[in-house]
Amino acid sequence: MDDNMIELRNVTKRYGPIVANANVNLSVRRGELMTLLGPSGCGKTTALRCITGQVTPDEGRVFIDGVDVTDVPTHKRELGMVFQNFALFPHMTVYENVEFPLMIRRVPQGQRREMVMDALRLIRMESYAQHYPRQLSGGQQQRVGLARALVYHPKVLLLDEPLSNLDAKLREEMRFEIRDLISRLGITALYVTHDQAEALALSDRVAVMNAGRIEQVGTPDEIYESPRSRFVADFIGLSNFIRGKVLAIERGMAIVAVNHIKLMVPAAEGTQVGQDILVFIRPNDVRLFPVDFAKAENTFEGVVHKLTYLGDTIDYRVIVAEGVQIRVQTDGKVRFNAGEAVKVCLPEARCRVILE
Amino acid sequence: MSHFTNKRQNLITFLLLSPGLAGFFGLFFYPMLVTLFRSLRPEGQTSGWTLGNYAAFLSDPDFRGIIWLTFFLAITSTFLSILLSVPLALLLRRKPVGHRLFRLTILVPITVPGLIGALGLLLFWGSRGWFNLLLLQVFRLKAPLTINYTLTGLVIFYVWHYFSYTAITTLSTLEGLDPAFEEAARVAGATPWQVLRYIVIPLIMPGILSGSVLTFMAAFGAFSIPLITGGNYRPLSVAIYKQIGIFIPARWSAASAMAMIMAALQVVFLIFYMRILRRPMA
Amino acid sequence: MTALAKRYWHALINQKKLFIYTFLWSFFLWITSPFLIILLKSVGRNWFGKRWLPPELTLDWYKWALTIANIPQVLSNTLIIAAIAVTISTLLALPTGWALGRRKVPAKEVLTSIILLPRMIPPIAYALGIAQIFYRLHLVDTHLGVALAHVAICAPYAILVLSSTFEGLDERVLEAAAVCGASQLRTFFHVTLPLVLPGILSSIIFTFTTSYNEFTLTLMTYGPHTITLPVRTYLAVGEGYWEVTSALSIILIIPSLFVLFMVQRQVQPEKLVGGFKGV
Numbered sequence: 036m037d038d039n040m041i042e043l044r045n046v047t048k049r050y051g052p053i054v055a056n057a058n059v060n061l062s063v064r065r066g067e068l069m070t071l072l073g074p075s076g077c078g079k080t081t082a083l084r085c086i087t088g089q090v091t092p093d094e095g096r097v098f099i100d101g102v103d104v105t106d107v108p109t110h111k112r113e114l115g116m117v118f119q120n121f122a123l124f125p126h127m128t129v130y131e132n133v134e135f136p137l138m139i140r141r142v143p144q145g146q147r148r149e150m151v152m153d154a155l156r157l158i159r160m161e162s163y164a165q166h167y168p169r170q171l172s173g174g175q176q177q178r179v180g181l182a183r184a185l186v187y188h189p190k191v192l193l194l195d196e197p198l199s200n201l202d203a204k205l206r207e208e209m210r211f212e213i214r215d216l217i218s219r220l221g222i223t224a225l226y227v228t229h230d231q232a233e234a235l236a237l238s239d240r241v242a243v244m245n246a247g248r249i250e251q252v253g254t255p256d257e258i259y260e261s262p263r264s265r266f267v268a269d270f271i272g273l274s275n276f277i278r279g280k281v282l283a284i285e286r287g288m289a290i291v292a293v294n295h296i297k298l299m300v301p302a303a304e305g306t307q308v309g310q311d312i313l314v315f316i317r318p319n320d321v322r323l324f325p326v327d328f329a330k331a332e333n334t335f336e337g338v339v340h341k342l343t344y345l346g347d348t349i350d351y352r353v354i355v356a357e358g359v360q361i362r363v364q365t366d367g368k369v370r371f372n373a374g375e376a377v378k379v380c381l382p383e384a385r386c387r388v389i390l391e
Numbered sequence: 392m393s394h395f396t397n398k399r400q401n402l403i404t405f406l407l408l409s410p411g412l413a414g415f416f417g418l419f420f421y422p423m424l425v426t427l428f429r430s431l432r433p434e435g436q437t438s439g440w441t442l443g444n445y446a447a448f449l450s451d452p453d454f455r456g457i458i459w460l461t462f463f464l465a466i467t468s469t470f471l472s473i474l475l476s477v478p479l480a481l482l483l484r485r486k487p488v489g490h491r492l493f494r495l496t497i498l499v500p501i502t503v504p505g506l507i508g509a510l511g512l513l514l515f516w517g518s519r520g521w522f523n524l525l526l527l528q529v530f531r532l533k534a535p536l537t538i539n540y541t542l543t544g545l546v547i548f549y550v551w552h553y554f555s556y557t558a559i560t561t562l563s564t565l566e567g568l569d570p571a572f573e574e575a576a577r578v579a580g581a582t583p584w585q586v587l588r589y590i591v592i593p594l595i596m597p598g599i600l601s602g603s604v605l606t607f608m609a610a611f612g613a614f615s616i617p618l619i620t621g622g623n624y625r626p627l628s629v630a631i632y633k634q635i636g637i638f639i640p641a642r643w644s645a646a647s648a649m650a651m652i653m654a655a656l657q658v659v660f661l662i663f664y665m666r667i668l669r670r671p672m673a
Numbered sequence: 674m675t676a677l678a679k680r681y682w683h684a685l686i687n688q689k690k691l692f693i694y695t696f697l698w699s700f701f702l703w704i705t706s707p708f709l710i711i712l713l714k715s716v717g718r719n720w721f722g723k724r725w726l727p728p729e730l731t732l733d734w735y736k737w738a739l740t741i742a743n744i745p746q747v748l749s750n751t752l753i754i755a756a757i758a759v760t761i762s763t764l765l766a767l768p769t770g771w772a773l774g775r776r777k778v779p780a781k782e783v784l785t786s787i788i789l790l791p792r793m794i795p796p797i798a799y800a801l802g803i804a805q806i807f808y809r810l811h812l813v814d815t816h817l818g819v820a821l822a823h824v825a826i827c828a829p830y831a832i833l834v835l836s837s838t839f840e841g842l843d844e845r846v847l848e849a850a851a852v853c854g855a856s857q858l859r860t861f862f863h864v865t866l867p868l869v870l871p872g873i874l875s876s877i878i879f880t881f882t883t884s885y886n887e888f889t890l891t892l893m894t895y896g897p898h899t900i901t902l903p904v905r906t907y908l909a910v911g912e913g914y915w916e917v918t919s920a921l922s923i924i925l926i927i928p929s930l931f932v933l934f935m936v937q938r939q940v941q942p943e944k945l946v947g948g949f950k951g952v
């Protein structure tokens with residue numbers, strides 16, 4: 036049996052001149068929580084709507100549970116979906132909202148009541164059954180939205196930026212609540228968001244999307260530690276990019292020349308000698324030492340150009356060789372002043388090669 | 392001090408309101424009072440009080456027929472306007488080719504003088520008009536259908552003239568509807584038809600009703616259209632006008648009594664309708 | 674097999690499209706063909722019997738309409754009366770709409786419904802009273818008199834549109850202008866006026882249309898010198914010369930088409946009917 040619960044194969048969707056989805060390939064494994072992460076307007080909702088059937092792709096096929104559903108109308112796809120603006124039916128009570136999918140499916144009354152109450156219990160909203168959506172807070176509304184999506188045990192749960200209409204604190208709480216719920220139910224879920232912190236915290240795997248294309252798919256760890264493109268690195272967190280030329284490759288390590296300094300970096304697949312590449316490292320992976328510090332791997336002299344206190348961390352801009360500025364974030368234990376000479380260490384293991 | 396400025400502010404507010412209020416009292420309230428007093432005078436006299444005018448009409452079976460006709464026309468045309476407007480709005484919302492033209496078409500009956508519309512309708516639906524030509528030549532009917540000056544014809548003309556209010560309001564309510572509701576319902580397993588029935592129609596009902604109130608009011612008070620296209624069917628407005636337009640000497644008191652009854656009926660019906668409208672969503 | 678099913682499916686979808694467009698175009702024809710038939714009638718001769726189109730064309734009926742039905746006079750009456758009615762209504766509605774839209778008014782809702790009352794009561798009811806009052810004041814058969822009668826029904830409209838325009842004015846914009854040091858007069862001309870102008874324009878368009886088309890109140894106050902377009906049409910229908918009446922209608926419909934064009938360009942049509950939701 037096919038291990039993929041959702042699969043988009045070479046899906047392309049155009050709106051006039053705009054290519055909302057360009058040859059998207061995406062598979063979500065059974066029981067997995069995957070996030071689709073990307074800036075707004077990159078085509079996430081369009082991809083989701085191809086899965087729900089609200090949008091018919093111009094090219095490519097959509098599979099759910101191994102079945103080609105490209106030509107199957109939305110209502111026959113057995114999906115659950117949670118919306119950014121909740122989309123609770125304003126003329127129905129919480130109970131009726133959650134009951135709606137069961138009513139449509141003509142589930143017998145007795146069983147129906149039980150399933151609705153089960154779903155409401157799941158989100159701890161039993162006591163609000165007779166309220167109208169407008170009487171609930173945003174967080175409560177979204178929980179009801181979850182209950183409505185889950186009540187009929189759909190094959191797949193789709194969530195389109197479900198938390199972005201909530202305030203920051205609530206968002207963080209709900210994040211974990213949703214995660215727990217999904218893992219408890221063991222349901223396959225595709226979670227769309229533009230918030231990288233949310234994506235990293237929630238998911239088994241992340242698919243990063245940019246301008247209609249999937250740039251990289253991987254575990255949060257892989258995406259954060261080893262971004263494969265400049266876009267992914269930038270989008271997921273703070274980054275240093277150092278432009279250089281590959282001088283040699285020895286035992287899996289590339290020697291990269293940046294102006295007159297040399298960096299040792301683990302070579303990426305397909306790295307070639309003589310190639311212009313970017314060396315990537317996260318600012319909080321870079322180390323700063325006093326100038327008299329003994330020589331170590333990838334360590335260079337530099338001058339602190341600028342520093343900013345960010346509370347528990349300090350953000351330094353250090354100038355190494357002419358024109359190469361490196362951003363460093365350290366905890367505040369050892370401090371350097373602006374203009375002070377320092378040693379900058381880019382630990383080999385934390386550096387990555389990004390091919391452009 | 393603040394008491395003083397408060398008073399000043401109130402005075403300014405009152406002064407600003409006064410032109411509108413003057414218009415209201417001078418051109419509506421006072422004339423209504425004149426009509427009311429006239430309805431309580433014996434016919435042709437300027438003094439004395441009587442309820443005879445009301446009594447005469449309320450016991451007159453012809454008059455009851457007129458009231459029924461007025462209500463029948465207003466309710467039927469309101470109902471048909473809703474039946475026309477809802478599918479029209481549903482289609483136009485999707486912006487089909489030429490939707491601008493159709494939108495403009497909706498506005499035609501309320502911007503073009505009603506009497507000219509009525510004239511055209513009489514020509515179009517007449518025994519030699521295009522409608523009957525279509526029936527005779529394309530559908531091979533033996534004899535033309537009589538539409539003009541019949542009840543059916545009158546209903547068609549009413550709908551033509553007054554459906555716009557319902558259509559415009561329905562369309563604008565529908566366009567304000569968040570498409571996410573429908574999407575949510577579709578994903579939850581509802582067929583397009585079920586989405587319409589359980590989600591869209593209930594959600595736009597307030598819009599439909601508030602538009603149809605306007606259609607109802609226009610149809611209930613309709614005067615020019617039944618006057619020239621009604622033939623022997625005379626709803627209230629026409630019956631009132633006949634009292635002063637045909638009888639010599641003009642029967643002002645009778646006309647006024649009928650007008651007061653008509654106004655009362657409309658207000659009562661409107662209050663009733665508003666009750667339904669304001670009922671919390673079921 | 675699947676290919677066949679697919680073709681069948683597409684055929685069905687096309688059917689649906691066909692159905693939709695049949696519905697929309699029937700609707701279009703139902704609304705517009707009366708005008709088309711008037712137009713043809715006004716330029717046709719000997720159009721009797723089972724003919725779709727007139728056999729001969731002529732402009733005679735227009736000559737008749739201009740001379741016998743006295744169109745220039747009727748048109749100028751109608752426009753003068755509409756202009757007076759629009760002016761008075763707007764002047765009444767500006768301060769009142771401002772007060773209702775922007776100031777604290779006790780029992781505002783009640784007041785608004787009262788002011789809108791003339792649009793809820795059948796006009797014939799107060800037209801009877803107006804006729805009697807104006808007769809005593811010798812206002813019957815004067816332009817001012819007929820226009821004043823129209824104001825009864827135009828002013829509530831203007832007040833409604835203007836108060837909602839003023840209400841929609843953004844306080845912060847006005848404040849910002851004041852903070853920037855603009856004098857009250859400058860604020861008014863450079864900030865407030867441009868913001869409210871569309872509202873005033875739509876109020877004018879609506880009151881003009883209302884007055885231009887008003888029949889009931891005119892019929893009760895007109896005389897030989899103040900025959901307006903709807904009254905003339907009514908009289909012509911009674912006289913029974915359909916061709917001349919058609920020619921007359923075509924001439925008189927032109928300003929309405931202009932208004933229709935303006936409505937479509939300048940204002941949202943739902944404003945034309947809106948505002949009764951809160952009644």
Ligand SMILES: Nc1ncnc2c1ncn2[C@@H]1O[C@H](COP(=O)(O)OP(=O)(O)O)[C@@H](O)[C@H]1O
Pocket residue numbers: 050053054055073074075076077078079080081082
């Ligand atoms: N119905 C539509 N018509 C035209 N353009 C659309 C439509 N839906 C989406 N788009 C365009 O497609 C692109 C992707 O949109 P979307 O999938 O909504 O992005 P996201 O959900 O990532 O913010 C955007 O540029 C958007 O303007």
Ligand SMILES: [Mg+2]
Pocket residue numbers: 076079080
């Ligand atoms: Mg989106």
